[in-house]
Structures are given as structure tokens and as C-alpha cells.
Amino acid sequence: MNPDEVRRQLDAVRADDLPTHGGRTLAYVYDSGLAEADALGREALAAFGGTNGLDPTAFPSLLRMEQDLVGMAADLLDGPPGTVGSVTSGGTESLLLAVQTARDARPDVSRPTLVMPSSAHASFHKAAHYFGVRPVLVDVDPQTGRAVASAMADAIDADTVLVVASAPSYPHGVVDPVTEIATHAQAAGVRCHVDACIGGWLLPFLRRDDPELPAFSFLVPGVTSISVDLHKYGYTPKGVSLLLHRSAQLRRPQLFASAAWPGYTMLNTTTQSTRSGGPIAAAWAITRLIGDDGYLALARQVRDGLTSLVDAVQARPHLRVVGRPSSSLVALASDDAFDIFTVADELLARGWYVQPQLSFGPFPPTLHLSVSAATVPRLPEFLDALDAAVAAAVAAGPTTADPGLAGVLAELDPTTLDDAGFDQLLAMAGLVDGSGTPTLPTRMAPVNATLDVAPPSLREALLLGYLDRISRPVRAADRG
Ligand SMILES: Cc1ncc(COP(=O)(O)O)c(C=O)c1O
Structure with missing residues (x-):
């Protein structure tokens, strides 16, 4: 292949990736906002x-x-x-x-x-x-x-x-x-x-x-x-x-x-x-480039941003901050007025990525936000998107696990889940295409709602089965 064609393919292959820069991805990446x-x-x-x-x-x-x-x-x-x-x-x-x-x-x-x-x-x-x-x-x-x-x-x-x-x-x-x-x-x-x-x-x-x-x-x-x-x-x-x-x-x-x-x-x-x-x-x-003064300024920016974000969230009905964050990360929970995982999907549709966290022990399901310096100037924009996402989640009503699937999961022993059983579950969850190949979900809320009702050991078994399938190569030899 010639290099330009490969470059075009590199661009194309990352079309669905989250942006690494610009401050709109609030997990996985950290952006100083310093282009230099x-x-x-x-x-x-x-x-x-x-x-x-x-x-x-x-x-x-x-x-x-x-x-x-x-x-x-x-x-x-x-x-x-x-x-x-x-x-x-x-x-x-x-x-x-x-x-x-x-x-x-x-x-x-x-x-x-x-x-x-x-x-x-x-x-x-x-x-x-x-x-x-x-x-x-x-x-x-x-x-x-x-x-x-x-x-x-x-x-x-x-x-x-x-x-x-x-x-x-x-x-x-x-x-x-x-x-x-x-x-x-x-x-x-x-x-x-x-x-x-x-x-x-x-x-x-x-x-x-x-x-x-x-x-x-x-x-x-x-x-x-x-x-x-x-x-x-x-x-x-x-x-x-x-x-x-x-x-x-x-x-x-x-x-x-x-x-x-x-x-x-x-x-x-x-x-x-x-x-x-x-x-x-x-x-x-x-x-070396950023140096001590530079990191101090970036840290202050993040701290001030987090403080204003926490205040803004606390002032909104139906949303709350879990725990008492003292650095740069925050977890947002909803009261029962709407499904928090739907908010994540709605934010993504508006160009913002936040990370769903399933309920665990005494902690409710939350959205995780890692605030980096590049996010801070955009917080007003984020809050507008959050309000719109919450309104859309309220309008959509509760997202619940598919009752058929939830019923099967309730009976399932993760230690006995075999390949055939897992393939059936994937099909029930709508996570396979016509040829039975696993697909990446476009909306995560139904998937998260299902995982959220499963105990951690079952979550692990289900996600491992999925990872095993999506991480297989696409080879002519496997297409038969
Ligand atoms: C507190 C803490 N420890 C460890 C890790 C793991 O780091 P990594 O993803 O770089 O392997 C993370 C990642 O977010 C973290 O937040």
C-alpha cells in the first residue's frame, strides 16, 4: 500500500474513537489544553x-x-x-x-x-x-x-x-x-x-x-x-x-x-x-516544559473547575454527588426520577463522554467524571448538555433490564456459563448481527441496566464472554 492510502485508513479506522483532546472526554484521557x-x-x-x-x-x-x-x-x-x-x-x-x-x-x-x-x-x-x-x-x-x-x-x-x-x-x-x-x-x-x-x-x-x-x-x-x-x-x-x-x-x-x-x-x-x-x-x-509553576496552575484550574461543577450539580434537582470528592474526580447519582445510564448515552449523543459505574455495595449507580484542565473552560457547555441529557432521560422513562434476559440471569450460575449459553444470552441482548457476530452496542443504558441487576461475579462472567468474542480477529479462515 502506498503511505497516503495507509494514512487515509488510519484516519478512517479511528472515526468512532472518543476524542483524546478538547476536554469533552471525561474518563480514560487527560488533556492539559496546552497545544505546545x-x-x-x-x-x-x-x-x-x-x-x-x-x-x-x-x-x-x-x-x-x-x-x-x-x-x-x-x-x-x-x-x-x-x-x-x-x-x-x-x-x-x-x-x-x-x-x-x-x-x-x-x-x-x-x-x-x-x-x-x-x-x-x-x-x-x-x-x-x-x-x-x-x-x-x-x-x-x-x-x-x-x-x-x-x-x-x-x-x-x-x-x-x-x-x-x-x-x-x-x-x-x-x-x-x-x-x-x-x-x-x-x-x-x-x-x-x-x-x-x-x-x-x-x-x-x-x-x-x-x-x-x-x-x-x-x-x-x-x-x-x-x-x-x-x-x-x-x-x-x-x-x-x-x-x-x-x-x-x-x-x-x-x-x-x-x-x-x-x-x-x-x-x-x-x-x-x-x-x-x-x-x-x-x-x-x-x-520539563510545563514545570512546577505550570503544574501548579493546571492543578488550581482543575480544583476550581471541580468545585464549580460540584456546586452546580448540588443546585440541580434529582442529581447528587456521591461521597466528598477532594481532588479531580466526581461521581454523580440520580434520585429515582430518571435512569443515570441513559444520561451517559444522551451526553454522548451531545459530544460528551462520561463513564458509567455500576452500583456496588451501598453505592448507587453513578457517572464518573475525571476533570482535566482542558475541560474546565467548557464546564458551562457541559452543564447545558447535562441538563438536556437529564431532560431526555426523564422523558425516556426508566430503563430496565429486559425481563426475559433478567429472568435468565437470575437463574444463572456464572461458573457454569458455557460458550453456547453465552451466545444465546448475547442474541437475547441484541448484541449480535445477522450472522451471529458480536457487535458494539450503540446505546449502553440497556446493557448497563442489565449488568446492574447482576451480582459482580456474574458481571465479570458476562463481560469476559463478550470481550472474548469481540477481541477475536476477523479472518477469512474463520468465515468458513
Ligand atoms: C487510583 C488508580 N489506580 C490505578 C489505576 C490504573 O491505572 P492504569 O489504567 O494506568 O493501568 C487507575 C486508573 O484509572 C486509578 O485511577
Whole structure:
């Protein structure tokens, strides 16, 4: 193919993607609104995309940039002298490594557990699953959404290898009582990880204006590691998070070497071995360009935007904010006047993406909004769209799960759901085309209404079945 034809195809293939820039996508992407930073990031990404962090002697530039990024984060997060860290591919990899490191630091514990608030990111469940660690979930306060430090303390025992707190939690944007939790962990001689994937590049700036904001950094005694994602509020391209440890000794079990084969000695600080230098270079370039003053200004912009958004929502009938968000994320719930998931579809039809969150424990179904700097100037526009979307949802009436489908689901044991049974469910849900191929739904509300009445284990089974089908290649060989 000639390059122009491929370019046309690249444009065409992304026609249905959410916009990454412009502030109208309120989950998955974070936009500084600084065109110059984006352009510089793209240049660095392209220039270093082919370099490989696998071997620091081959690409010393990447080692240097990694050291700089870790140093910057250690300064921001009050790391004492001796703080070390690594660049990972994202928040999930940082959390996987935090759990693996904590487990491997305690070979004396044969059945390790991880004590975490029920609001902690799902990546911890993934880590627990990968590394044979049992998650011990502690209910959060149903009013505030914050972890309850005394309940966390009660859950710590001789098998606990790691205690977790979030700054803030993803579902409700609230910062856990890190000081109290870390104190309990330290008293028990257990590591404490603060998941600041969202807040780590934002809250330190906001704490300069408001020292009353909860402390969560290495200033808090007992905090042993912190994760912070540059590809969130560092506003860098995807593929960069940092995992910091208070000391090199605490990090030691994270490092891996294998000379047990005839090839090069594999020597890694992270899960990945080959690591593209592109995201690292882009993060290095963008953090330098924006700098401390720039991030302070962006953080203030987000804080002011969030405050005005929360006030505007509270002033509207039938809508409320769940928990007490103290950073950049907010979860909106409806009273029973309309279906909240329909609001998400109606917003999308008006060019705004917000992320549905299913009901869980004491928490109602919500819409998640991650506010980034580029969204803030557009909040009046967003609120107009929200009002119109709510009016449309009221007019549409309640969205309920298809009664036939809901009846089948109520009887279903997720552990016995086989391929044929799943195909039948997909057809009942209208998620297949004429030839039986799964399709992407155009309106999510009916799908979410159905998932919302299912228990979490069934939600997982249903969505895994769907993912399995939509992620298969389209090959002539499979068309028969
Ligand atoms: C608090 C928190 N931790 C971890 C993650 C996982 O990060 P990633 O999606 O980069 O793997 C997220 C993602 O939103 C998050 O909000």
C-alpha cells in the first residue's frame, strides 16, 4: 500500500474513537489544553519510540530520563534521601509490582494477604490474582466513600504483607485517611502502599494552597511506596507511571535477573523487559516544559473547575454527588426520577463522554467524571448538555433490564456459563448481527441496566464472554 492510502485508513479506522483532546472526554484521557506540550510530547514519542529500555548500557538516555522523572516525583512526594523508583507502563503495572514486591519481601508468610479498602482500584484484585495473594476487603464509609482506618487496622494480621490506601480512590474521588492507615500498618510491621496514580501529580500542588488536604506522601510515617501516573495528571502520552519506594532496600524484591538460559542475562526493574523509550522521553519532555509553576496552575484550574461543577450539580434537582470528592474526580447519582445510564448515552449523543459505574455495595449507580484542565473552560457547555441529557432521560422513562434476559440471569450460575449459553444470552441482548457476530452496542443504558441487576461475579462472567468474542480477529479462515 502506498503511505497516503495507509494514512487515509488510519484516519478512517479511528472515526468512532472518543476524542483524546478538547476536554469533552471525561474518563480514560487527560488533556492539559496546552497545544505546545502535546506537540513536544508527540515529537519525543516519535524520536524515542524505537529505543529500548531493556539495556541501560545500550540506551543510557533512557536511564538518565528515568532517573530524572523519579527524582522529580520523589521531590514532589516528599521522598526522604534514598527514595528510589521505576518508570512503569501505567498504574496497573505499578500496583502489580507493589504487590509482588511486598509478597516477595515476606517469604516467611505462606498465605499472604493484602488489606485494602473496597474502593481501591481493581488492579489490586488483578495483582492478588496474578501473585497468589488473598485480598482482604474492608468496607469504606458509605457516606463519605473513605476507608475506615480502625476497620483497616482490625483486618491486619500475621499474614498481611501489604496495606493499601488511595489518594484519591477512582470510584468517588476521595482521599483515604492515609496517616491513620499507615500508622496502623507501621505498628504491625507491614508495608503500606499509597495508590496516588490519580492524585500524585495533582494533590501535592493543591496542598500548597490548602495544607488541610489530607497528607498522603512520604511525609507520612509508615508509607513505604507510592504510585503516581504521569499519563494522568502529568498530562503525558499513555504508557508512563512511576512506582516509588522509600528506600532501595524496600525495592529490592522488585528487581529481577535471570542468567538461566544461553541468551543475554535478563535484568529488569519492572514487569516489562523491552520497554519503548517513547513514553519515557515524552514524559521527560512534557514535565520539563510545563514545570512546577505550570503544574501548579493546571492543578488550581482543575480544583476550581471541580468545585464549580460540584456546586452546580448540588443546585440541580434529582442529581447528587456521591461521597466528598477532594481532588479531580466526581461521581454523580440520580434520585429515582430518571435512569443515570441513559444520561451517559444522551451526553454522548451531545459530544460528551462520561463513564458509567455500576452500583456496588451501598453505592448507587453513578457517572464518573475525571476533570482535566482542558475541560474546565467548557464546564458551562457541559452543564447545558447535562441538563438536556437529564431532560431526555426523564422523558425516556426508566430503563430496565429486559425481563426475559433478567429472568435468565437470575437463574444463572456464572461458573457454569458455557460458550453456547453465552451466545444465546448475547442474541437475547441484541448484541449480535445477522450472522451471529458480536457487535458494539450503540446505546449502553440497556446493557448497563442489565449488568446492574447482576451480582459482580456474574458481571465479570458476562463481560469476559463478550470481550472474548469481540477481541477475536476477523479472518477469512474463520468465515468458513
Ligand atoms: C487510583 C488508580 N489506580 C490505578 C489505576 C490504573 O491505572 P492504569 O489504567 O494506568 O493501568 C487507575 C486508573 O484509572 C486509578 O485511577
